[in-house]
Amino acid sequence: xxxxxxxxxxxxxxxxxxxxxxxxxxxxxxxxxxxxxxxxxxxxxxxxxxxxxxxxxxxxxxxxxxxxxxxxxxxxxxxxxxxxxxxxxxxxxxxxxx
Numbered sequence: 001x002x003x004x005x006x007x008x009x010x011x012x013x014x015x016x017x018x019x020x021x022x023x024x025x026x027x028x029x030x031x032x033x034x035x036x037x038x039x040x041x042x043x044x045x046x047x048x049x050x051x052x053x054x055x056x057x058x059x060x061x062x063x064x065x066x067x068x069x070x071x072x073x074x075x076x077x078x079x080x081x082x083x084x085x086x087x088x089x090x091x092x093x094x095x096x097x098x
Contacts, residue, residue, distance in 0.1 A: 005042065005092035006062035010069055011085035012077055013052025020046065020053045023080040030072060038072070040064030042095060062089050 012023070024046075031037055040060035046053050055073070059065030069087050077084040 004061075005095055006059050006065055006089050007056065007092050008059060008062070008065040008069055009054055009056045009088045010073065010077075011049065011052060011054055012082050013050055013085060015052040015082050017048070019080060019082055023077060023082060026076045026080055027073070030076060038064070038068045041068070043097075058092055058095055062091075065089065 012020070015023075041064075042058040042060060044055075044057045046055045048054075057065060057068075059068075066087065066089065074084050074087075
């Protein structure tokens, strides 16, 4: 069975830019403790959306991404005093790096 990459997105709303930076610091700390980025993470971007932020990653497999979002990112969002929304996932048919 072929496992295709997945784009996984989490909405955090509301969130100010300052609150996002606090969350980002927690994520960075978590990655340092884990010895680096999580296995399977191919790309990451966060951008403002509505009154909050969209955290969007591309993962080698949906399972890797969902595991990270559920076991690591969501608890860190709560620790930052924010409320995570639903996690959305869509298959990635093509991914390229320049």
